[in-house]
Amino acid sequence: xxxxxxxxxxxxxxxxxxxxxxxxxxxxxxxxxxxxxxxxxxxxxxxxxxxxxxxxxxxxxxxxxxxxxxxxxxxxxxxxxxxxxxxxxxxxxxxxxxxxxxxxxxxxxxxxxxxxxxxxxxxxxxxxxxxxxxxxxxxxxxxxxxxxxxxxxxxxxxxxxxxxxxxxxxxxxxxxxxxxxxxxxxxxxxxxxxxxxxxxxxxxxxxxxxxxxxxxxxxxxxxxxxxxxxxxxxxxxxxxxxxxxxxxxxxxxxxxxxxxxxxxxxxxxxxxxxxxxxxxxxxxxxxxxxxxxxxxxxxxxxxxxxxxxxxxxxxxxxxxxxxxxxxxxxxxxxxxxxxxxxxxxxxxxxxxxxxxxxxxxxxxxxxxxxx
Amino acid sequence: xxxxxxxxxxxxxxxxxxxxxxxxxxxxxxxxxxxxxxxxxxxxxxxxxxxxxxxxxxxxxxxxxxxxxxxxxxxxxxxxxxxxxxxxxxxxxxxxxxxxxxxxxxxxxxxxxxxxxxxxxxxxxxxxxxxxxxxxxxxxxxxxxxxxxxxxxxxxxxxxxxxxxxxxxxxxxxxxxxxxxxxxxxxxxxxxxxxxxxxxxxxxxxxxxxxxxxxxxxxxxxxxxxxxxxxxxxxxxxxxxxxxxxxxxxxxxxxxxxxxxxxxxxxxxxxxxxxxxxxxxxxxxxxxx
Numbered sequence: 156x157x158x159x160x161x162x163x164x165x166x167x168x169x170x171x172x173x174x175x176x177x178x179x180x181x182x183x184x185x186x187x188x189x190x191x192x193x194x195x196x197x198x199x200x201x202x203x204x205x206x207x208x209x210x211x212x213x214x215x216x217x218x219x220x221x222x223x224x225x226x227x228x229x230x231x232x233x234x235x236x237x238x239x240x241x242x243x244x245x246x247x248x249x250x251x252x253x254x255x256x257x258x259x260x261x262x263x264x265x266x267x268x269x270x271x272x273x274x275x276x277x278x279x280x281x282x283x284x285x286x287x288x289x290x291x292x293x294x295x296x297x298x299x300x301x302x303x304x305x306x307x308x309x310x311x312x313x314x315x316x317x318x319x320x321x322x323x324x325x326x327x328x329x330x331x332x333x334x335x336x337x338x339x340x341x342x343x344x345x346x347x348x349x350x351x352x353x354x355x356x357x358x359x360x361x362x363x364x365x366x367x368x369x370x371x372x373x374x375x376x377x378x379x380x381x382x383x384x385x386x387x388x389x390x391x392x393x394x395x396x397x398x399x400x401x402x403x404x405x406x407x408x409x410x411x412x413x414x415x416x417x418x419x420x421x422x423x424x425x426x427x428x429x430x431x432x433x434x435x436x437x438x439x440x441x442x443x444x445x446x447x448x449x450x451x452x453x454x455x456x457x458x459x460x461x462x463x464x465x466x467x468x469x470x471x472x473x474x475x476x477x478x479x480x481x482x483x484x485x486x487x488x489x490x491x492x493x494x495x496x497x498x499x500x501x502x503x504x505x506x507x508x509x510x511x512x513x514x515x516x517x518x519x520x521x522x523x524x525x526x
Numbered sequence: 527x528x529x530x531x532x533x534x535x536x537x538x539x540x541x542x543x544x545x546x547x548x549x550x551x552x553x554x555x556x557x558x559x560x561x562x563x564x565x566x567x568x569x570x571x572x573x574x575x576x577x578x579x580x581x582x583x584x585x586x587x588x589x590x591x592x593x594x595x596x597x598x599x600x601x602x603x604x605x606x607x608x609x610x611x612x613x614x615x616x617x618x619x620x621x622x623x624x625x626x627x628x629x630x631x632x633x634x635x636x637x638x639x640x641x642x643x644x645x646x647x648x649x650x651x652x653x654x655x656x657x658x659x660x661x662x663x664x665x666x667x668x669x670x671x672x673x674x675x676x677x678x679x680x681x682x683x684x685x686x687x688x689x690x691x692x693x694x695x696x697x698x699x700x701x702x703x704x705x706x707x708x709x710x711x712x713x714x715x716x717x718x719x720x721x722x723x724x725x726x727x728x729x730x731x732x733x734x735x736x737x738x739x740x741x742x743x744x745x746x747x748x749x750x751x752x753x754x755x756x757x758x759x760x761x762x763x764x765x766x767x768x769x770x771x772x773x774x775x776x777x778x779x780x781x782x783x784x785x786x787x788x789x790x791x792x793x794x795x796x797x798x799x800x801x802x803x804x805x806x807x808x809x810x811x812x813x814x815x
Contacts, residue, residue: 158627158636162620169615337611341672344575344605346597346630525578 159352163359166332167325176321177367183317184309184375191305192382197251199236207382210302213252214386217299220253221390224290224297229257233277238262240272252299256394261287290393296407298390302383303408307395307415307490310375315419315487318371319426319451322364326427327443329360330435330521339524353518357431364427368420376412388412402493415490422487425506426451428513429483435517454479481505528587528602528679529553530574530710535583537569537734544569546734547583556706558725559714560803562811566734567714568608571684574712575605587680601630604678608685610669614658618649618668621657622675629676643671646701662689670698674705681705683713687720699724722803730810737810746801753805754786754796766792771812773805787812 167173197209204212220228232253239250239258249272250258258264263282264275278287333339342348347355388409392398398411405414430447437443457479465472479485480492481502489499530552537545545566559567572578574585576592576599585592592599612621619640626636644650647667657665666689673681683702687695695717702711703724715721721728721742728745730738738745753773758766763782767775770792774785785799786792787808 156627158624158633162624162627166613333611336613337607337609338613339611340572340575340577340607340609341605341611341625342628343577344600344603345625345628346601346676347628348600349576350597352628526572 156347156351156355159347159355160359160362163329163356164363167329167360167363170325170328173321173325176317176324177371180314180317180321181371181374184314185378187309188305188378188382196248198249199251203248210383213301214299214384217252217297218386221298222296224295226291228297229261229287229291232257238264238272238275240275243269252301256297260290293391293393295391295393296389297394298387299383300387300390300394300408302379303387303412304395306375306379307397307412310372310412311397311415311419311488311490314371314375315415315422316484318368318419318423319483319487320448322367322423322426323430323444323447323451325363326360326430327434327437327447328440329356329431330517331437331440331443333521334437334524335439339521340526343522343524349522353521356521357514357518360431361424361427364423365420368423372416372419397491403496403499404490404493411490418489419487421503421506422483425486425510425513426483428510428517431517432513432520433517435520451482451484454482454484458485477501478505481509527554527708528710529589530680531584531586531589532570532574533584533586535570535573535580535585537566537573537578538581543734545573545580548734548736549583550729550736550739552710552712554706554708554710555726556702556711556713556724557727557729558721559712559729559731560716560718560721560807561714561731562716565731565811567731568684569734570731571605571682571712571714572607574680575603575682576600601676602679604673604676604681606669606673606683606686608688610665612657612665612668614656616657617654618644618657618660618671619653621668622672625672626675631676639675643675646674647671648697663691663694666690667694667698670701674701679709681709681711683711685715686713687715687717695720716807718803718807728803728806730806732810738806742803745806746803749787749801749806749809751798752787752789752809753799753801754788754792755799756784756786756793756796757781758784771808773808773812 192210193206195209196203196205197213199212220232236251236254239248239255241248258275262275262277264270267274277283333342342352345352388407390408392404392406392408392411395408395411398404398408405411429450433446433450434443437446458476462472462476462479467475477498480489486502486506489502494502532548532550534547534549535545536543536547548570559570561567569578573580587595587599587602616624622640622643623636626640631639641650644653647670649664649667649671652660652664657668660668666686670686673683687698690698699720702713705711706724713720713725725742728740728742729736730745738748740748757778758781760782763775763784766772766784766786771787772784773787774783776783786796787805
């Protein structure tokens with residue numbers, strides 16, 4: 156049994172395209188982080204500092220205000236550093252992480268089109284109550300989370316989507332290759348060929364995706380940890396752009412990143428099950444890749460094009476939309492939708508059912524192969 | 527020792543009946559299916575392996591339907607398909623070790639068994655080479671090695687000698703003969719000499735049905751009196767070659783020797799000859815003229 160698992164795992168892992176894809180993905184993430192670090196700037200006392208030194212200074216400044224955010228702290232930041240200013244034409248900037256946070260979240264800067272520094276002011280009246288007020292009232296724990304915000308975007312979107320495509324390429328051959336190489340004829344006449352052998356194949360596919368997913372997660376988190384340290388992981392999740400106060404969202408930044416990880420892992424596992432089914436349905440790996448990609452993209456087409464047309468009426472459209480957001484492409488990005496916890500559980504339950512059906516269909520189809 | 531019973535087995539693909547109500551009882555020994563391409567040999571063998579499901583009828587092993595026996599039946603089975611599938615990037619050794627695991631060969635025996643099979647088929651020296659570098663004959667030998675890896679009680683070989691050179695064919699025939707004791711060996715081929723040398727029972731298959739069955743001698747005797755020899759003038763030889771099923775034609779001086787398979791005497795002066803299995807093949811499967 157172990158031998159079959161090893162060989163199947165090796166066969167999936169020995170695909171050059173998989174490793175080229177992984178290398179490109181990780182190289183891109185590393186390059187992006189290197190650029191982020193290089194171009195990172197903060198200004199203090201009229202002096203602009205760049206790179207790692209700027210990050211360290213910003214972290215030191217943010218640490219002085221770490222903990223529950225109060226009006227006094229906001230006022231103090233403003234008095235000390237003023238508002239953050241970025242000239243979008245020249246790229247010239249003035250300010251630091253703290254001033255940037257209050258400027259972006261508590262001032263009219265986002266309502267103005269290319270504002271001059273003197274045009275920026277704190278929200279007034281209802282705008283303050285609606286935008287800045289909740290940050291102060293909800294006991295927001297302030298800290299330096301710049302790196303984690305970037306990680307959430309890089310990991311939650313680019314890495315997870317990139318891995319999905321890589322897994323489609325890597326796993327499409329699990330069953331289909333046995334047909335095209337005609338090894339299915341031999342394997343299906345062996346003692347384990349129609350029973351445990353098939354489940355072991357599926358297990359090897361899951362083992363591969365989970366291993367790669369964990370390894371890539373470890374690598375991406377590690378390189379961000381190396382640059383940004385652990386500061387800010389216990390800050391409030393709403394400090395980062397996607398930390399929603401609507402729907403389910405973990406309380407801390409660290410929790411949010413773990414939430415992203417679990418959703419990404421769930422999406423990957425479901426993706427594996429669907430690709431296994433596609434692989435068993437197709438006579439060669441190329442067709443299996445095409446079918447898997449189509450299945451992967453159907454939810455996007457639904458949510459972006461067909462769903463808004465409501466061609467099936469409101470109730471059916473809503474039901475189908477819930478199904479579609481339970482599919483890999485959206486399941487792994489569920490953190491961006493602000494779904495309530497019960498809906499998240501429902502989506503995971505749908506994903507589990509579809510995944511089980513996918514594996515069952517794939518194994519059954521392969522078992523019944525007749526040439 | 528297993529007994530295989532094929533009970534009115536039919537396989538239909540859409541409108542084409544590939545195997546038509548075949549019934550056979552197979553015990554120990556070598557069974558050679560002889561037939562032209564498309565006669566239904568491969569389909570029948572694939573059903574015997576459990577790869578294809580019969581449209582109707584049953585295949586039983588020791589009284590139990592093979593699909594009911596499932597893994598137990600496959601444990602007894604060794605199969606070399608017509609199109610032998612392999613992983614090009616695997617070495618011969620690795621491929622056999624993988625199949626040993628699939629065939630549930632005990633782990634402690636597997637390595638030893640793989641070496642034994644590699645030795646048997648003469649691939650011991652190439653065991654660390656990737657299969658993609660193998661010649662057609664070497665691949666076929668590897669196929670034979672995997673088929674017998676689990677010491678199967680039922681060995682099914684579909685066109686096992688295609689692609690082998692004469693030396694390799696002889697070697698293969700000797701391997702099969704040595705293996706045939708206490709086993710059911712079923713092989714399909716259209717290479718008559720393979721069947722002639724090693725099959726205990728010859729089964730002639732045509733258009734999905736068994737049209738003749740018996741020992742090599744019995745089958746050969748079935749066409750006794752239907753094989754003729756004749757020395758013809760060249761023009762006459764051309765005419766007769768176009769009219770009758772000719773199993774041999776060679777120039778002898780200024781005349782042409784003809785060996786003709788015909789139910790009736792083809793011409794005056796033709797003498798009856800001792801039939802061979804090739805004559806049988808031509809009688810049943812040759813172009814009707």
